[in-house]
Amino acid sequence: MSTVDNIKEQLSRLQSEQRDSGLKNIRQNALNAFDKMGIPNTRHEEWKYTRISALFNQDYQIQNGQPVAISAQDIDAIRLPGHENAHELVFVNGVFSQPFSKIHPNQELVIIPLEEAANNEYASIVSENLGHSSRYAKDGINALNTAWMYGGVFIDVKRAKIASHPIYIYHVTDSRTANILAQPRSLVHLNEGSQVQVVETFATIGMQSSFTNQVIELVLEEDARLEYYKIQNDAVHASQVSTTHVRQRGKSFAHTVTISLNGNVVRNNLNIIMEAPYCESHLYGLYLQKGNSHIDNHTLVDNVKPNCYSNELYKGIMDENATGVFNGKIFVRQDAQKTNAYQSNKNILLSNNASVNTKPQLEIFADDVKCSHGCTIGSLDKEAMFYLRSRGVTEKSARSLLMHAFADDIMEHIKPEAIRQYVDKLISERLEFDTI
Amino acid sequence: MNDGISTIEQQVLRDYKYGFVTNIEADEAPRGLNEDIIRFISAKKQEPEWMLEWRLKAYRHWLKMEEPKWANIKYDPINYQDIIYYSAPKQKKAPKSLDEIDPELKRTFEKLGISLEEQKRLTGVAVDAVIDSVSIATTFKEQLAEQGIIFCSMSEAIREHPELVKKYLGSVVPVTDNYFSALNSAVFSDGSFCYIPEGVRCPMELSTYFRINAENTGQFERTLIVAEKGSYVSYLEGCTAPMRDENQLHAAVVELVAMENAEIKYSTVQNWYPGDKDGVGGIYNFVTKRGICLGDHSKISWTQVETGSAITWKYPSVILKGDYSVGEFYSVAVTNNHQQADTGTKMQHIGKHTRSRIVSKGISAGFSNNSYRGLVNVSKNAVNARNFSQCDSLLLGDKCGAHTFPYIEVKNNTAIVEHEATTSKIGEDQLFYCNQRGIDTETAVALIINGFAKEVMNQLPMEFAVEAQKLLAISLEGSVG
Numbered sequence: 001m002s003t004v005d006n007i008k009e010q011l012s013r014l015q016s017e018q019r020d021s022g023l024k025n026i027r028q029n030a031l032n033a034f035d036k037m038g039i040p041n042t043r044h045e046e047w048k049y050t051r052i053s054a055l056f057n058q059d060y061q062i063q064n065g066q067p068v069a070i071s072a073q074d075i076d077a078i079r080l081p082g083h084e085n086a087h088e089l090v091f092v093n094g095v096f097s098q099p100f101s102k103i104h105p106n107q108e109l110v111i112i113p114l115e116e117a118a119n120n121e122y123a124s125i126v127s128e129n130l131g132h133s134s135r136y137a138k139d140g141i142n143a144l145n146t147a148w149m150y151g152g153v154f155i156d157v158k159r160a161k162i163a164s165h166p167i168y169i170y171h172v173t174d175s176r177t178a179n180i181l182a183q184p185r186s187l188v189h190l191n192e193g194s195q196v197q198v199v200e201t202f203a204t205i206g207m208q209s210s211f212t213n214q215v216i217e218l219v220l221e222e223d224a225r226l227e228y229y230k231i232q233n234d235a236v237h238a239s240q241v242s243t244t245h246v247r248q249r250g251k252s253f254a255h256t257v258t259i260s261l262n263g264n265v266v267r268n269n270l271n272i273i274m275e276a277p278y279c280e281s282h283l284y285g286l287y288l289q290k291g292n293s294h295i296d297n298h299t300l301v302d303n304v305k306p307n308c309y310s311n312e313l314y315k316g317i318m319d320e321n322a323t324g325v326f327n328g329k330i331f332v333r334q335d336a337q338k339t340n341a342y343q344s345n346k347n348i349l350l351s352n353n354a355s356v357n358t359k360p361q362l363e364i365f366a367d368d369v370k371c372s373h374g375c376t377i378g379s380l381d382k383e384a385m386f387y388l389r390s391r392g393v394t395e396k397s398a399r400s401l402l403m404h405a406f407a408d409d410i411m412e413h414i415k416p417e418a419i420r421q422y423v424d425k426l427i428s429e430r431l432e433f434d435t436i
Numbered sequence: 437m438n439d440g441i442s443t444i445e446q447q448v449l450r451d452y453k454y455g456f457v458t459n460i461e462a463d464e465a466p467r468g469l470n471e472d473i474i475r476f477i478s479a480k481k482q483e484p485e486w487m488l489e490w491r492l493k494a495y496r497h498w499l500k501m502e503e504p505k506w507a508n509i510k511y512d513p514i515n516y517q518d519i520i521y522y523s524a525p526k527q528k529k530a531p532k533s534l535d536e537i538d539p540e541l542k543r544t545f546e547k548l549g550i551s552l553e554e555q556k557r558l559t560g561v562a563v564d565a566v567i568d569s570v571s572i573a574t575t576f577k578e579q580l581a582e583q584g585i586i587f588c589s590m591s592e593a594i595r596e597h598p599e600l601v602k603k604y605l606g607s608v609v610p611v612t613d614n615y616f617s618a619l620n621s622a623v624f625s626d627g628s629f630c631y632i633p634e635g636v637r638c639p640m641e642l643s644t645y646f647r648i649n650a651e652n653t654g655q656f657e658r659t660l661i662v663a664e665k666g667s668y669v670s671y672l673e674g675c676t677a678p679m680r681d682e683n684q685l686h687a688a689v690v691e692l693v694a695m696e697n698a699e700i701k702y703s704t705v706q707n708w709y710p711g712d713k714d715g716v717g718g719i720y721n722f723v724t725k726r727g728i729c730l731g732d733h734s735k736i737s738w739t740q741v742e743t744g745s746a747i748t749w750k751y752p753s754v755i756l757k758g759d760y761s762v763g764e765f766y767s768v769a770v771t772n773n774h775q776q777a778d779t780g781t782k783m784q785h786i787g788k789h790t791r792s793r794i795v796s797k798g799i800s801a802g803f804s805n806n807s808y809r810g811l812v813n814v815s816k817n818a819v820n821a822r823n824f825s826q827c828d829s830l831l832l833g834d835k836c837g838a839h840t841f842p843y844i845e846v847k848n849n850t851a852i853v854e855h856e857a858t859t860s861k862i863g864e865d866q867l868f869y870c871n872q873r874g875i876d877t878e879t880a881v882a883l884i885i886n887g888f889a890k891e892v893m894n895q896l897p898m899e900f901a902v903e904a905q906k907l908l909a910i911s912l913e914g915s916v917g
Binding site: 045334337347349350351352354355356357358359360361362363364365366367368369370371372373374375376377378379 | 506816829831832833834835836837838839840841842843844845846847848849850851852853854855856857858859860861
């Protein structure tokens with residue numbers, strides 16, 4: 001039996017168990033969609049440069065209530081700095097684990113399992129927003145996650161509340177005994193005038209393959225303010241498709257930073273859907289890759305209504321045999337007059353075996369807009385190198401200095417001090433060790 | 437703003453100046469496509485056996501192919517069996533001089549502003565006039581021949597210079613390249629052939645004028661230009677068609693070969709019939725154009741002004757194979773009413789120290805959609821490759837669309853690749869500035885658009901630049917935002 005058939009069988013088994021009626025329909029629809037679309041191959045335009053189908057040549061175990069052998073020490077080892085003050089949500093093999101998670105008592109937000117939210121007073125919010133991302137993903141990967149929706153989390157930030165603790169989300173995969181396919185799912189709802197910081201990170205324990213197919217949907221109502229950070233520094237045998245879907249239903253503000261430092265095949269989908277006038281969004285990304293890793297950042301800014309502003313900057317440094325993909329799409333609908341949308345992608349290639357494919361894409365149907373995009377691919381500036389070398393800086397330090405400066409444009413947008421220092425340390429180590 | 441839009445709509449309809457039909461008897465093939473039709477075309481052209489074989493091979497391959505669907509354009513399926521693949525104006529025998537050409541034909545070209553006689557006497561442009569499927573006349577042949585330059589119709593080249601045609605035909609755009617190039621290879625009827633010998637700088641602009649006249653026909657011409665070591669040629673191409681309600685297919689293939697130190701400059705002013713204001717009729721312009729810089733230090737430059745066609749779908753490309761070779765692409769694409777354009781370029785950097793520059797200006801008005809789609813590919817051994825791309829779009833009106841799909845693939849770390857794109861409309865402040873100085877809005881828009889397209893227009897040879905600028909103004913007449 002092929003991997004995909006195996007997955008399908010497990011999915012229909014889950015479906016027949018009917019553990020939660022609230023999610024049944026959406027799962028069934030996704031299952032049908034997955035059946036139809038399957039795993040995208042490289043002939044799919046959105047997957048032209050990322051060979052995801054190869055990852056499905058092996059079998060995976062999907063978490064379905066089996067006991068896991070993760071210990072508290074394992075979790076401690078991967079905690080992010082500043083965790084003492086944060087709500088910590090731990091997903092093990094894609095399933096939300098209450099015992100490992102730590103939620104501070106508070107008046108500002110509610111964190112409950114998705115299955116529960118689908119059947120209580122939040123049911124209407126869940127049904128309105130859950131699965132919205134699938135409208136933007138015309139491939140089987142998103143459907144696969146939705147069809148499997150099991151052990152997800154729902155977060156509701158209350159009206160006019162500013163969350164006093166950031167939310168840290170850990171996706172832990174335990175691949176010590178088997179190949180694991182983890183499919184975490186979360187829905188975050190920011191009510192009118194609320195504010196929250198979300199930090200996500202990924203960790204694989206064990207030497208077998210791990211594949212995380214994650215979807216997080218964030219819904220912003222009027223005057224809500226979101227800061228979202230994704231840090232990917234997983235093992236070299238860990239692959240990911242990570243979809244972050246931000247739906248701005250009211251005039252709101254979203255600030256996202258994606259840092260990708262390691263992994264096997266990493267694909268990020270970041271969608272910003274501006275459904276109300278006067279929305280503002282910032283998208284920042286930094287990818288430092290080496291070895292044989294592959295990083296693919298797909299971003300989409302969909303301007304549905306007028307007077308929205310978006311600003312996007314993605315930077316990458318590729319070394320050794322690493323391959324990078326950037327695909328930034330800006331979509332301006334006919335109604336979305338007075339849109340301002342900026343996009344920039346800059347890449348440095350350090351080795352002759354590294355490569356970058358970039359496709360900044362504009363699709364514009366309104367005339368009174370200001371949209372621009374730019375991208376560059378090059379190596380380190382020779383003049384800048386010469387300047388530093390002529391002042392007695394060693395070649396190694398000069399290179400590291402220049403790359404650090406290059407990365408700094410993104411780093412400065414990480415607002416929580418503890419997280420910025422943590423990422424800065426990771427990058428410093430990387431740049432000093434890996435350059436000649 | 438709304439008033440402005442309705443004024444645009446009222447004014448957007450203008451007459452297509454070249455929409456007349458010439459009443460000349462035509463010699464046509466029956467409708468449809470099969471091996472017999474290909475044999476018929478080949479026989480009509482008195483082609484040698486190898487050419488027929490080449491065509492049949494292409495046809496058999498075409499049968500196995502599927503029509504591509506990826507472009508950002510929409511059209512009803514084309515019935516390939518409903519097209520007449522060969523149509524030639526009837527002439528008793530091949531004309532020896534211009535005086536022998538059917539006067540009706542000559543008048544046609546005069547109406548188009550391509551007076552063959554005048555061309556002969558005055559301007560320094562050698563013209564090859566192609567109507568429907570065949571080349572009607574080529575001027576200045578003798579003068580060119582003195583320098584060893586061959587400039588003739590494709591069918592003549594197949595008969596008289598088979599060794600050159602055999603060597604280069606299909607070498608840049610292989611028969612199997614894509615759906616429309618395979619179709620073209622099977623049924624192409626005529627086109628221009630041009631060979632510049634070593635070290636010769638072609639003393640005049642070479643030009644081909646294409647005209648579709650007959651109804652229900654498709655035009656499939658094939659152009660091949662070979663520039664030997666150290667030579668230079670500037671080549672112009674223009675085209676028009678009558679106004680008809682059905683869509684007509686134009687699937688041409690252009691191949692350029694530049695040897696060491698050679699330079700080819702290829703300019704197009706494309707003004708096929710774009711259809712009426714409701715999008716009825718018009719030409720489907722599905723063209724494959726590709727050049728190869730085979731030798732070191734060679735250069736190929738494409739300049740295009742695209743104002744016509746219901747649908748334009750083409751990507752003039754350069755394969756930069758020789759070291760230090762240069763590829764350039766300058767384009768102005770204007771779409772109005774219901775026109776659609778998906779156009780751009782491909783720059784394949786293979787040799788060392790290769791350079792390419794892309795400047796693309798898209799102007800959309802009415803209900804049209806204008807896409808730039810481009811590829812810059814730097815292969816692994818293309819050391820020190822350099823590319824700069826710039827794509828600007830201008831939107832006039834809020835019912836049109838502008839799209840950019842740049843693909844950039846870099847596999848060498850010494851490459852420097854830059855791409856930038858902007859989309860905007862004509863600024864109110866710019867219009868105000870002009871109005872304030874007594875320039876009415878329409879003139880102001882023309883002025884601003886001219887400025888917007890200047891960078892590309894400057895690349896056109898003088899004879900064309902004037903025509904192109906007029907064309908630009910006419911295409912957008914009344915589209916004041």
